[in-house]
Amino acid sequence: MAESATVASTVEVEGIVHTVTGDIATSELGVVLPHEHVLIDLGRFFEEPTDPLEQEYANADVSLENLGWVRFHHRQSRDNLVLSDVQSQIEELRRFKSAGGGTVVELTPVCAGQDLSGLVALAEATDLHVVASTGVYLDEFQSELTRSMSSQQIGERMARDIVEGIDGGEIRAGIIGEMGCSWPLTVNEEKALRGAVFAQLATGASISIHPGRHPDAPGLLLDLLSSAGAQLDRVVIGHLDRTIPEHDELVAVGRSGCFLEFDLFGQESSHVRYGPVDLPNDKTRIERIAALIDEGFEDQILISHDIAVKKWLFRYGGHGYDHILERVVPRMKEHGISDQALHKMLVSNPARLLALPTSFGR
Numbered sequence: 001m002a003e004s005a006t007v008a009s010t011v012e013v014e015g016i017v018h019t020v021t022g023d024i025a026t027s028e029l030g031v032v033l034p035h036e037h038v039l040i041d042l043g044r045f046f047e048e049p050t051d052p053l054e055q056e057y058a059n060a061d062v063s064l065e066n067l068g069w070v071r072f073h074h075r076q077s078r079d080n081l082v083l084s085d086v087q088s089q090i091e092e093l094r095r096f097k098s099a100g101g102g103t104v105v106e107l108t109p110v111c112a113g114q115d116l117s118g119l120v121a122l123a124e125a126t127d128l129h130v131v132a133s134t135g136v137y138l139d140e141f142q143s144e145l146t147r148s149m150s151s152q153q154i155g156e157r158m159a160r161d162i163v164e165g166i167d168g169g170e171i172r173a174g175i176i177g178e179m180g181c182s183w184p185l186t187v188n189e190e191k192a193l194r195g196a197v198f199a200q201l202a203t204g205a206s207i208s209i210h211p212g213r214h215p216d217a218p219g220l221l222l223d224l225l226s227s228a229g230a231q232l233d234r235v236v237i238g239h240l241d242r243t244i245p246e247h248d249e250l251v252a253v254g255r256s257g258c259f260l261e262f263d264l265f266g267q268e269s270s271h272v273r274y275g276p277v278d279l280p281n282d283k284t285r286i287e288r289i290a291a292l293i294d295e296g297f298e299d300q301i302l303i304s305h306d307i308a309v310k311k312w313l314f315r316y317g318g319h320g321y322d323h324i325l326e327r328v329v330p331r332m333k334e335h336g337i338s339d340q341a342l343h344k345m346l347v348s349n350p351a352r353l354l355a356l357p358t359s360f361g362r
């Protein structure tokens with residue numbers, strides 16, 4: 001049993017949370033992973049290599065034959081970019097459940113292959129709560145229909161997904177995201193983002209953002225959101241690990257009141273580049289988080305893995321969905337991060353993130 005199982009499960013935030021298997025109270029969430037993908041299709045990222053041997057690796061399923069190559073070429077392997085096998089994903093999520101996990105926020109938007117019936121099967125088989133989202137990912141993933149809509153139309157559709165059910169079905173979204181933003185932000189992404197603010201004002205739901213790969217991106221996005229009237233204390237700036245390495249710049253983002261999300265735990269390869277900023281290892285992530293806690297930001301920090309490709313799954317030699325509970329939490333304790341701060345990052349901050357003000361008449 002992971003040490004984190006000792007993290008108290010009392011929650012002081014009241015509200016309702018939409019999950020794929022029905023509404024629950026925030027007190028039922030337990031330990032939450034606020035930014036994950038369990039069923040996703042990132043095929044649009046695929047880049048065909050030119051070398052014949054690499055082409056063979058690129059078009060074969062991920063296995064021990066090509067894993068060593070896939071680990072460093074993850075956008076060049078077709079199979080790596082797709083998580084679609086519900087049965088094997090049940091096994092992956094069970095690892096999080098047995099480590100003491102309670103809830104997974106699945107931030108895959110429709111345009112990246114959201115699979116609602118698959119998510120219900122996962123929740124039922126693992127006894128975990130699964131929160132589905134409504135959002136629009138990066139420009140290259142957007143459908144022609146989304147591109148033709150106004151920001152208000154996008155916002156109205158998202159609000160309907162939260163209040164009535166996603167795409168006219170029974171399952172209600174519990175969060176807006178993951179909102180894809182490139183660097184620089186494209187016209188279609190800005191329009192979708194304004195739609196997300198519209199949906200937030202209509203429903204009270206939080207917005208989770210994938211910022212562009214540049215240290216200036218979070219600040220510019222927060223300015224845009226703020227001028228559009230967004231409630232910044234219900235906005236998550238994700239992927240801070242690969243976006244802002246400087247403490248003072250993280251503090252400036254934190255002063256806006258938004259959630260500060262370090263969601264790439266377990267990704268430690270400095271050879272996979274995410275724009276101009278090098279990916280830190282977990283030790284450096286923990287140091288950055290500890291420094292933010294020292295500055296008084298413990299009520300705003302969220303942590304997750306953002307697992308979205310096969311090479312990060314346990315069965316493919318990756319760190320898996322239990323990595324934070326099994327390995328990161330003990331190391332945070334070693335580093336002097338208090339039980340109270342851990343409880344906030346794992347339980348009460350995500351509860352505040354997911355709490356909706358009403359049940360919208362249901």
Ligand SMILES: [Zn+2]
Pocket residue numbers: 035036037107178210306308
């Ligand atoms: Zn993500």
